[in-house]
Amino acid sequence: MIDRETACRCIFAALLMVASSAARAAPQKISQFALPNGMQVVVIPDHRAPVVTQMVWFRVGAMDDPQGLSGLAHFFEHMMFRGTKSVPGDQFARTLARNGGEDNAFTTQDYTAFYEQIARDRLKLAMDLEADRMAELDLSEPNVNTERDVVLEERRMRIDNSPQALAGEQVDAALFLSHPYGRPVIGWPGEVRRIGRAEAQDFYNHHYAPNNAILVIAGDVTVDQVRTDANATFGRVAARPLVPRVECAQPARLGETRLAVTDPNAKVAYFSRDYRVKSYAEAAPGQAEALDVLAGLLGGDSNSALYRRLVVEKKLATEVGASFDGDSRDDGKFSIYAIPAPGVSLEAVERASDEVIAKFVNSPPGAADLARVKTQLVASAIYQRDSQYALASAYGQALAIGLTVADVQSWPQRINAVTAQDVRGNAVSSLVRREAVTLFLTPGQK
Amino acid sequence: MRRLALLFVAGLLGLGVAPALGAQPKTLDIGANQSVWFEEDHTVPMVAVSVSLPAGSAYDPPAKAGLAALAAYLFNEGAGNLNSTVYQDELARRAIQLNLSPDRDYFTLSFVTLSTNLKDAFRLVGLALQRPRFDGDAIARVRAQMLQSLQQEGEDPEAMASRRFYELFFAGHPYGHEVGGTAQGLGAITAADLKGFAKTHWVRGGVKIAVSGDTDSVTLTSLLKSAFGPLPATTPPAPPRVQRSSAPSLTTVAMAVPQSTAQFGLPGILRNDRDYLAGYVANYIVGGGDFSSRLTNEVREKRGLTYGISTSFGTFRGGGYIIGQVATKRESMSESLAVVRDVLRSYAQDGPTADEFADAKTYLTGSYPLAFSSNSGIAAQLNSFQRDGLPIEYVARRNSLINALTLDDVRRAARRLFNPARLTIVVAGAPPVAKKSGKPSKTATPR
Numbered sequence: 001m002i003d004r005e006t007a008c009r010c011i012f013a014a015l016l017m018v019a020s021s022a023a024r025a026a027p028q029k030i031s032q033f034a035l036p037n038g039m040q041v042v043v044i045p046d047h048r049a050p051v052v053t054q055m056v057w058f059r060v061g062a063m064d065d066p067q068g069l070s071g072l073a074h075f076f077e078h079m080m081f082r083g084t085k086s087v088p089g090d091q092f093a094r095t096l097a098r099n100g101g102e103d104n105a106f107t108t109q110d111y112t113a114f115y116e117q118i119a120r121d122r123l124k125l126a127m128d129l130e131a132d133r134m135a136e137l138d139l140s141e142p143n144v145n146t147e148r149d150v151v152l153e154e155r156r157m158r159i160d161n162s163p164q165a166l167a168g169e170q171v172d173a174a175l176f177l178s179h180p181y182g183r184p185v186i187g188w189p190g191e192v193r194r195i196g197r198a199e200a201q202d203f204y205n206h207h208y209a210p211n212n213a214i215l216v217i218a219g220d221v222t223v224d225q226v227r228t229d230a231n232a233t234f235g236r237v238a239a240r241p242l243v244p245r246v247e248c249a250q251p252a253r254l255g256e257t258r259l260a261v262t263d264p265n266a267k268v269a270y271f272s273r274d275y276r277v278k279s280y281a282e283a284a285p286g287q288a289e290a291l292d293v294l295a296g297l298l299g300g301d302s303n304s305a306l307y308r309r310l311v312v313e314k315k316l317a318t319e320v321g322a323s324f325d326g327d328s329r330d331d332g333k334f335s336i337y338a339i340p341a342p343g344v345s346l347e348a349v350e351r352a353s354d355e356v357i358a359k360f361v362n363s364p365p366g367a368a369d370l371a372r373v374k375t376q377l378v379a380s381a382i383y384q385r386d387s388q389y390a391l392a393s394a395y396g397q398a399l400a401i402g403l404t405v406a407d408v409q410s411w412p413q414r415i416n417a418v419t420a421q422d423v424r425g426n427a428v429s430s431l432v433r434r435e436a437v438t439l440f441l442t443p444g445q446k
Numbered sequence: 447m448r449r450l451a452l453l454f455v456a457g458l459l460g461l462g463v464a465p466a467l468g469a470q471p472k473t474l475d476i477g478a479n480q481s482v483w484f485e486e487d488h489t490v491p492m493v494a495v496s497v498s499l500p501a502g503s504a505y506d507p508p509a510k511a512g513l514a515a516l517a518a519y520l521f522n523e524g525a526g527n528l529n530s531t532v533y534q535d536e537l538a539r540r541a542i543q544l545n546l547s548p549d550r551d552y553f554t555l556s557f558v559t560l561s562t563n564l565k566d567a568f569r570l571v572g573l574a575l576q577r578p579r580f581d582g583d584a585i586a587r588v589r590a591q592m593l594q595s596l597q598q599e600g601e602d603p604e605a606m607a608s609r610r611f612y613e614l615f616f617a618g619h620p621y622g623h624e625v626g627g628t629a630q631g632l633g634a635i636t637a638a639d640l641k642g643f644a645k646t647h648w649v650r651g652g653v654k655i656a657v658s659g660d661t662d663s664v665t666l667t668s669l670l671k672s673a674f675g676p677l678p679a680t681t682p683p684a685p686p687r688v689q690r691s692s693a694p695s696l697t698t699v700a701m702a703v704p705q706s707t708a709q710f711g712l713p714g715i716l717r718n719d720r721d722y723l724a725g726y727v728a729n730y731i732v733g734g735g736d737f738s739s740r741l742t743n744e745v746r747e748k749r750g751l752t753y754g755i756s757t758s759f760g761t762f763r764g765g766g767y768i769i770g771q772v773a774t775k776r777e778s779m780s781e782s783l784a785v786v787r788d789v790l791r792s793y794a795q796d797g798p799t800a801d802e803f804a805d806a807k808t809y810l811t812g813s814y815p816l817a818f819s820s821n822s823g824i825a826a827q828l829n830s831f832q833r834d835g836l837p838i839e840y841v842a843r844r845n846s847l848i849n850a851l852t853l854d855d856v857r858r859a860a861r862r863l864f865n866p867a868r869l870t871i872v873v874a875g876a877p878p879v880a881k882k883s884g885k886p887s888k889t890a891t892p893r
Contacts, residue, residue, distance in 0.1 A: 047489075048487055048489050049467075049815055049818055090737070093738055094805070097735060097737070097809045097813075098808050098812075099808065099809075100808060100809055100813040100815075103737075117816050122812075146747070146748070146749070146750035148750070149749075153705065153751070153775065156704050160704040161703045161704060163601055219819075266601060267597050267599075267600040268594060302534050303531075303538045308531070311587065312530075318594040319591065319594070339594060341594075368539070372535070375540070376538060376541045379541030382490065382491060383558055386490050386821050386822055387820045388819060388820070
C-alpha cells in the first residue's frame with residue numbers, strides 16, 4: 001500500500017519508514033528525563049552490538065503548515081541538511097559518513113524526526129551535530145531554491161507518477177474536511193513553489209527548539225553517559241518561545257463521500273474505503289486497541305476474513321488489505337482496499353467487502369481467529385526489540401503525539417485484554433459509512 | 447557555535463580505528479556441500495533465519511519465464527497433508543513471519559519466530575521444502591496475482607525502465623528476464639513444471655543458511671538436519687557466465703508520466719575478481735553513498751534535478767553489473783544524463799581524490815557494525831556473504847581488506863569500470879532530446 005502520510009529526505013523511503021506503526025515495544029528498562037531547557041530524553045539500552053541509534057523528534061509536522069503553504073514542514077526537514085554556520089554546506093552528512101554513520105529524516109502530519117546510526121564511541125559527535133543544527137541553521141536563498149526543486153521531484157516520484165497515490169491525496173482531502181490532515185504532507189505543488197527563505201526562517205524560529213523536541217537514544221549506552229553528553233550538547237541550546245499549535249475542529253461528517261477517479265495512467269482498478277476513526281491519542285481505553293485487532297482480523301494477512309472471502313473463495317480480487325493508522329494527535333484512519341481480479345467490477349468487490357464487514361458488525365469474531373491476531377500483534381512487540389531503529393521510533397512517535405513511555409510498554413497487555421465483544425462493539429461504532437470516503441479508481445480516459 | 451570543538455572532534459574520529467564488530471558467527475556442520483553460519487544471542491527471545499536455495503529465475507526455461515518465482519510464492523500455499531489455509535494458519539497462529547524473496551541466482555526464504563516456536567517453524571519450513579503441494583487452486587490464485595502485478599508495473603516508469611534495461615544489458619542470458627517473469631511465461635507453467643523445479647532446485651546441494659538469535663548449536667543442528675536432510679543431495683550447476691556483447695545504447699520506453707526514470711548501467715566484475723573490493727569502494731564514491739556521492743552532489747545538491755540518484759555495484763554468480771538510476775521531470779532528463787556522463791568521464795579519468803578515498807574507507811569500515819545490530823540484520827548479512835561464496839573468516843577480515851586498499855587500486859578500478867562510452871541507458875517516460883549523434887536510439891512500446 002502507498003504510505004500517504006509520510007514524505008522524507010531519504011532515497012529508499014519504503015525501507016526506512018516507521019513501518020511498524022502499530023507495533024510497540026515490550027517492557028524494557030527505559031529511562032526518561034528532561035534537560036533544563038525542556039528537551040525530553042528517552043534512553044533504551046541495547047548492548048548486543050557496539051552501535052547506537054539517535055533520534056530527534058520535533059513536535060511539528062505538516063498539520064502545522066501555515067495556510068497556503070502546505071509542504072513547508074517537509075521542505076524544512078530537507079533544509080536541515082543544508083548547513084549551519086559551524087558545519088556549512090553538506091558537512092553534516094559528510095562528517096557523519098566519514099565516521100561510519102548513517103542518517104536520514106522523515107516528516108508526517110504530526111511530527112518531524114531526524115536520526116543517526118553510528119558506533120557507540122561517536123554518539124557525542126552525532127549529538128553535537130544535531131544540537132548545532134537545532135541552534136543556528138544557515139538558510140540562504142540559493143539553497144532554498146535548489147532544495148525546493150528537489151522536493152518537487154520527490155513529489156513527482158511519490159505522488160504524481162502514481163495513480164493510486166494521486167487518488168489517495170483526494171481521499172484524505174475529502175475524509176478530513178477542513179482539518180489539515182486533509183492536505184498532503186509533501187504539499188500541493190502550487191503551494192510548495194511559494195515557499196521561500198523568509199517562510200523557512202519563520203518556521204525554524206517558531207518550532208525548532210529544544211523545548212519542542214524529544215531525544216531518543218537506543219543502543220549500547222548507559223543512562224549516565226547519555227545524560228552527561230546530552231547536557232553538554234543539546235543542553236547548551238537555549239529554549240525558545242514556541243508558537244502554540246493550532247487546535248483544528250474535526251466537524252462531524254454528515255454523509256459518506258464517494259469518489260470516482262478515472263486515470264489514463266492507471267493499469268489496474270482499485271477500490272478503497274477509509275473511515276475516520278478515533279486515534280490512540282483520543283480514544284477511550286481499549287478502543288484503538290480493538291481497532292488494531294479488527295484490522296488484523298479483517299485484512300492483516302492471507303488468513304484474514306477479506307482475503308479468505310474475496311481472494312481465496314470467491315476469486316473476486318487478487319489483493320486486499322486492511323489497516324488501522326491510530327498513531328496521530330487527532331483523528332486516525334481505518335482503511336480497507338482491494339484490487340479486483342480481471343473482469344470483476346469495482347461494485348462487485350465493494351459488495352463482497354461490505355458483506356465481510358457486516359459479519360464483524362453483526363457478530364463477534366471466532367475465538368481461534370481472535371487468538372491468532374492477538375498473538376501476532378503481541379509478537380510484533382517482541383520482534384520490535386530486535387531493532388534499535390524500531391524501538392526508538394515507537395517511543396519517539398508515542399511521545400510526539402502526546403502518549404507516554406508507559407503507554408508504549410503496556411500496549412501488549414492492552415492488546416491481550418481485547419475481547420471478541422470489544423471487537424464487535426468497535427466495528428459497530430467505527431465502521432460507519434457517514435465517516436467514510438469510498439474510492440473507485442478506474443483505468444481509462446478522463 | 448562550538449565550531450572549533452566540533453571540527454576537532456570530527457577530525458579526530460575520522461582518523462580513528464574502525465569500531466569493533468559485535469557478531470562472531472560460527473559454522474555448523476549439517477553435511478557436505480551445505481553452508482550454515484550461526485550467531486548465538488539470547489537477548490531477545492526470537493530467532494531469525496535466512497535460507498538461500500539455488501532456485502532463482504536464471505533457471506527458468508526460456509518459454510516459462512517466472513517459474514522460479516511462481517514456485518517460490520507457492521512455498522506457503524500448502525505442504526504435505528496441510529492445504530494452503532491450514533498451512534498458513536499454522537504459521538500465523540504462532541506469529542512465524544515468513545518472507546519469500548526469489549532473485550536471479552537464489553530463492554531466499556527468511557523467517558523470524560519466537561524462540562519457543564522454533565521447532566514448529568523448522569517443521570513447517572521443512573515440510574514445504576520436502577513435500578510442496580502445488581495445488582491447482584493455489585497455482586491459479588498466485589499466478590493471477592503475479593499477472594496483475596505485471597500489469598500494474600505498467601504504471602511505474604522505474605519498473606518499466608528496469609525491465610527493459612535487463613533485457614538489453616543481459617540480452618541472450620537468463621538474467622535478462624525479470625524474476626517475476628512474463629505474462630506468456632507464467633501462462634505456460636503447469637503443476638508438473640513446478641514439481642519438477644522444486645525437485646531439482648529446492649535441494650540440499652549448494653544451500654546457504656544463516657541463523658541468528660536465541661537458540662544453541664545442538665538444538666539448531668538437529669532442527670536443520672530434520673528440515674534439510676531429506677532433500678535431494680544434488681547441486682544445480684551455476685548459471686552460465688555472462689558473455690556481454692550488447693552495444694552501448696540509449697533506449698526509450700514511451701510513457702505519459704510527469705517524471706521520467708532512467709536506468710543506466712555498465713559491465714561489472716565477478717565477486718572473485720582481484721579488483722572487486724576496489725570497484726566496490728570506487729562505486730561508493732561516485733554513486734553508492736546516498737548523500738555523499740559525486741552523482742548526488744552534482745545532480746541533486748547542486749542542480750536540484752532529482753530527488754534521488756544512485757548506482758549499485760552488484761554481482762550475480764555469472765557476471766557483475768553496475769546499475770544506476772535517476773528520476774527527473776521529463777524536460778530535465780537530457781541535462782541529467784549529460785551530467786551523469788560528465789561525472790563518470792572525469793571519474794574514470796582521474797579517479798577519486800585522496801580525501802574522497804579516505805572518507806570512503808572510514809565510512810565503509812565504520813558503518814560495517816551497523817549491519818550486525820539485530821538478529822534479522824545479522825542473518826541477512828551473513829546469508830549475503832554466503833551467497834557470494836565467501837568463507838566465514840571474511841566476516842572478521844572484511845574491514846582490514848578495505849583498509850589495505852590503496853588509492854591506486856581504486857583509481858585503477860574507476861578507470862576500468864566507469865567509462866561512460868560503455869553505458870547502456872533506458873529511459874521510461876518522454877524521450878530525452880538527443881545530445882549527440884552516434885548513439886543509437888530505439889523506442890519500445892510499453893508492455
